[in-house]
Amino acid sequence: MTGETQTLAELSEQYKQSVPEDLRAAKTFEWYLQELREDPRIARNAHQRVADMFDHYGTEYDEDAGVVEYQMASEDPIHDGENVFYGREIHESIHEFVNKVKSGARGLGPEKRIKLLLGPVGSGKSHFDYLVRRYFEDYTRRDDGRMYTFKWTNLTDVIPDQDPADDTVRSPMNQDPIVLLPQEQRDGVIQELNERLDAPYTIRNEQSLDPASSFYMNELLAHYDDDLHTVLEKHVEVVRLVADENQRQCVETFEPKDKKNQDETELTGDVNYSKLAVYGENDPRAFDYAGAFCNANRGLFSGEELLKLQREFLYDFLHASQEQTIKPKSNPRIDIDQVIVGRTNMPEYRDKKGDEKMEAFNDRTKRIDYPYVLEYEDESRIYRKMLRNADVPDIHVEPHAMEMAGLFGVLTRLEEPSDDSVTLVQKAKAYNGEIDETDEIDEMKLREDGDELAEIAEGMEGVSARFIGDEIAEAIMDATHRGRGYLSPLSVFNHFEQNLENHGSIAEEKLDTYQRYLEQVRGEYRDRAIEDVRHALAYDIDEIQRQGEKYMDHVMAYIDDTTVEDELTGREQEPDETFLRSVEEKLEVPGDRKDDFRQEVANWVSRRAREGSSFNPQDNDRLRRALERKLWEDKKHNINFSALVSANELDDDERSAWVDALVEQGYSKEGAREVLEFAGAEVAKSELEE
Incomplete structure (x- = not known):
């Protein structure tokens, strides 16, 4: 009867059925x-x-x-x-x-x-x-x-x-x-x-x-x-x-x-x-x-x-x-x-x-x-649940907003690693399952180290999800009052910064440290926003699929010590080591670790095949990132970076195309324009300097 007006008799019958018979x-x-x-x-x-x-x-x-x-x-x-x-x-x-x-x-x-x-x-x-x-x-x-x-x-x-x-x-x-x-x-x-x-x-x-x-x-x-x-x-x-x-x-x-x-x-x-x-x-x-x-x-x-x-x-x-x-x-x-x-x-x-x-x-x-939760994506799900259970205004939550809020919360709860070669953000990423084998970060060792450094256990101190949820709610209402139809990470950061010192459960001696963590989160978001803009400027899903298939053909030939068919001539040839390394270097996989990476990807493909799933490089985060970065290197020479330095001077057609590409990644149109202004100039400047 969902969606229909129910009579008292129907409601009564529903109740009767819910009562144990005896x-x-x-x-x-x-x-x-x-x-x-x-x-x-x-x-x-x-x-x-x-x-x-x-x-x-x-x-x-x-x-x-x-x-x-x-x-x-x-x-x-x-x-x-x-x-x-x-x-x-x-x-x-x-x-x-x-x-x-x-x-x-x-x-x-x-x-x-x-x-x-x-x-x-x-x-x-x-x-x-x-x-x-x-x-x-x-x-x-x-x-x-x-x-x-x-x-x-x-x-x-x-x-x-x-x-x-x-x-x-x-x-x-x-x-x-x-x-x-x-x-x-x-x-x-x-x-x-x-x-x-x-x-x-x-x-x-x-x-x-x-x-x-x-x-x-x-x-x-x-x-x-x-x-x-x-x-x-x-x-x-x-x-x-x-x-x-x-x-x-x-x-x-x-x-x-x-x-x-x-x-x-x-x-x-x-x-x-x-x-x-x-x-x-x-x-x-x-x-x-x-x-x-x-x-x-x-x-x-x-x-x-x-x-x-x-x-x-x-x-x-x-x-x-x-x-x-x-x-x-x-x-x-x-x-x-x-x-x-x-x-x-x-x-x-x-x-x-x-x-x-x-x-x-x-x-x-x-x-x-x-x-407290120590995996920032799980932490972000707490905030999404909060929004799901509430009567939220018609507002679009931009990519990374919840995740970066979660990352800030997690940073305040983690113990600083005793290993100086590992940053706190790297530790948070390791806990989140983003372990890059080339970084040689041992998650279990980090967790053991964290518990040893903590008074009782890691995660027993820090900023609560309640505080972060409250600030997200304030940012949503502020956006509504301003007539903004989107919630961006930048607006969430601003509310954190304004209200940290006003929250009764946050000790005064922790404020400087938490402000420093907030700046680190801003830096992490900046990197992700730059990736999104690059993705919008050069992304081509068909080309990524083609390059992914080519990479796997050459990887399998390399592992099996066989040849691969050349795309142009049709003749058999040795695996193209130059091409393989051009992909792997985008993830900073060193030459002495290339065999491990190739075997890891091959095992993933084999496992997917046994499960009846076809190959799709989009489903492997590390391979997808490597291919996207290679595609960026291949296509960036055709991009008008000068126009990106000042987003207000963008050609309407260029702006529209880039905005549409960001919308496909989950941004609202307003949010896409903001991220172009925030990260577009950074992308352009770095490329023009090169």
């Missing part, structure tokens, strides 16, 4: 036992369910990085890609997070630890935490993620002082119905379930009933002479349990309050004063299970800015993580089952790490570094 239906305990036998995974604990959730939405293994990418983060299928995460570092962090959850699912120890996401402001850790909560809600609505809890019913029939308003009471902690079985009988059922279970973990459950449910069970068993079957048949209903943060059900977010007003009851629950007059003090029925740990049971507890809490307040987390219990005031311990996730920024982490009194808490956390 959401409202009450089932018997006998039915639940049968369901467990058919699908033992229903009885999973929180870590096991969350671990399976990540796999449920799809995975893809990145062999080069040795990282599993989880599609809920790399593609965001249920939100049409609105929350996609980019960057090798981010997916490494997510991979590490999931590994800890999966280890906890197997009972290896991390189930008793707080998963602490540590990163700088704006690195995306909060958004990832948010996404996990949304997917957990969705997963529990699906058949693969279903879970159940129970209600006590008809209580006033048996318990004399039971408030009629409490005739039916839902399990206060949303516990699994299996905890209604005494431990010995429960173990027998679980053993049978594990024999049927096809999973990398085993089902376990040694929880005690919460105090209120324990009270009801004891009262009912006493009434029925310990006839458990009758109790479960007459007074228990099994109901579907769906996670819902808005209803504080199996998902809870806890935010720090004013230190003076922090109260542990926010975590563990408090007396229900409206029931005190009915049941009396210390009666378990007079307790309000509204603490954050209570609400998160069976699911996810998310602690925002966790280390901003007072030291004493964090003690509750010790039992919650290690012993998986909470201890409300004037109440017995309550068992909990949840994945506890915390988030914190660098200053709070440094403060708590050096506090000897926090040793026990620190020992119960598993730190997961969540740095």
